[in-house]
Amino acid sequence: MDIGIIGSGHIGGTLTRRLSALGHRVTVANSRGPDSLAALAAETGATAGTVQQAARARDLVVVTIPQRAVPSLPRDLFAATPASTAVIDTGNYYPELRDSPIAELDAGLNDSEWVARHLGRPVLKAFNNVQARTLARGGLPPGAPGRVALSVAGDDVEAKNRVLQLFDALGFDGVDAGTLADSWRQQVGTPAYCHDLDAAALRAALAAAERDKVAEYRREGEAMVMRLIAEAGGNLDALAAP
Numbered sequence: 001m002d003i004g005i006i007g008s009g010h011i012g013g014t015l016t017r018r019l020s021a022l023g024h025r026v027t028v029a030n031s032r033g034p035d036s037l038a039a040l041a042a043e044t045g046a047t048a049g050t051v052q053q054a055a056r057a058r059d060l061v062v063v064t065i066p067q068r069a070v071p072s073l074p075r076d077l078f079a080a081t082p083a084s085t086a087v088i089d090t091g092n093y094y095p096e097l098r099d100s101p102i103a104e105l106d107a108g109l110n111d112s113e114w115v116a117r118h119l120g121r122p123v124l125k126a127f128n129n130v131q132a133r134t135l136a137r138g139g140l141p142p143g144a145p146g147r148v149a150l151s152v153a154g155d156d157v158e159a160k161n162r163v164l165q166l167f168d169a170l171g172f173d174g175v176d177a178g179t180l181a182d183s184w185r186q187q188v189g190t191p192a193y194c195h196d197l198d199a200a201a202l203r204a205a206l207a208a209a210e211r212d213k214v215a216e217y218r219r220e221g222e223a224m225v226m227r228l229i230a231e232a233g234g235n236l237d238a239l240a241a242p
C-alpha cells in the first residue's frame with residue numbers, strides 16, 4: 001500500500017518501522033520538516049516528506065499527533081487526497097496532561113469526530129488504544145494463543161476492512177468497533193483502552209463501556225497515566241517509548 005504517516009513520534013515512528021518492514025511504501029512527516037526525519041528514513045527505507053506529501057498517499061493516511069495540534073495542520077490538507085484513501089486518527093484527548101481543555105470534547109463530542117471536523121474528512125479511529133511498545137513488539141501469528149486484538153471504529157466499511165487486514169499483517173486480531181459515533185467506546189480510560197486484550201475480551205470490553213461515564217473514564221485514565229509518569233521520574237518518553 002501507499003501510506004502516509006503524519007507524526008513521527010512514538011506511534012508514528014513505530015508504524016513507519018513496522019509498515020515499511022511489511023513492504024508498504026511509507027511517506028512520513030512531522031512538524032519540523034523532512035530534514036529532521038533523515039535518520040528514520042535511512043533506517044526504514046521510508047520517504048521523509050512534508051505533511052502535504054504524506055496526506056496525498058493513495059491507500060492510507062495515519063494522523064498521529066497530539067490532539068491539541070490537529071487544528072494547526074494546514075487547511076485543506078486533504079483536498080488532493082483520493083476519496084478512497086482511508087484516514088486513521090490515533091489520537092487521544094488528555095486535557096490535563098497535554099492538550100489543555102477543548103470545550104467541544106468536554107461537552108461530549110467524540111475525540112475522533114472532532115478530528116474529522118478539523119480535517120474536513122471522515123476518519124477511522126484505530127491504534128489509539130494500544131501502547132506504542134505493544135505495536136513495536138510485533139504481535140503474533142494468526143491463531144496464536146493470547147494474540148492481542150486491536151479495534152477500529154468508522155463509517156466506511158471497505159476502509160475499515162482494509163484496516164482490519166492491516167492489523168492482521170501487523171500480528172494482531174481485529175475487532176470492528178462500530179461507527180465513528182461508537183468510537184467513544186475505545187477512548188481514554190475505557191475498559192478497551194490499552195489493556196492488550198484478546199479479541200473476545202476486547203469485544204466484551206467495548207460492549208461494557210457506558211456512555212455517561214466517558215468523562216469519568218478520561219479523568220481516571222489520565223490520572224493513572226500521570227501516576228505512571230511520576231513513577232517513571234517524570235519522564236513521559238520513558239513511559240511511552242517502545
Ligand SMILES: NC(=O)c1ccc[n+]([C@@H]2O[C@H](COP(=O)([O-])OP(=O)(O)OC[C@H]3O[C@@H](n4cnc5c(N)ncnc54)[C@H](OP(=O)(O)O)[C@@H]3O)[C@@H](O)[C@H]2O)c1
Binds near residue numbers: 030031032
Ligand atoms: N505513545 C503511545 O503509546 C500512544 C498510544 C496510542 C495513541 N497515542 C496517541 O497518538 C497520538 C500521537 O502520540 P505519540 O505518543 O506518537 O506522540 P509523540 O511521540 O509526542 O509524537 C507526536 C508527533 O506529532 C508531530 N506533530 C505535532 N504537531 C504537528 C503538526 N502540526 N504537523 C505535523 N506533525 C506534528 C510531532 O512532530 P515533531 O517530531 O516535529 O515535534 C511528533 O512527531 C497522540 O494523540 C497520542 O495520545 C499514543
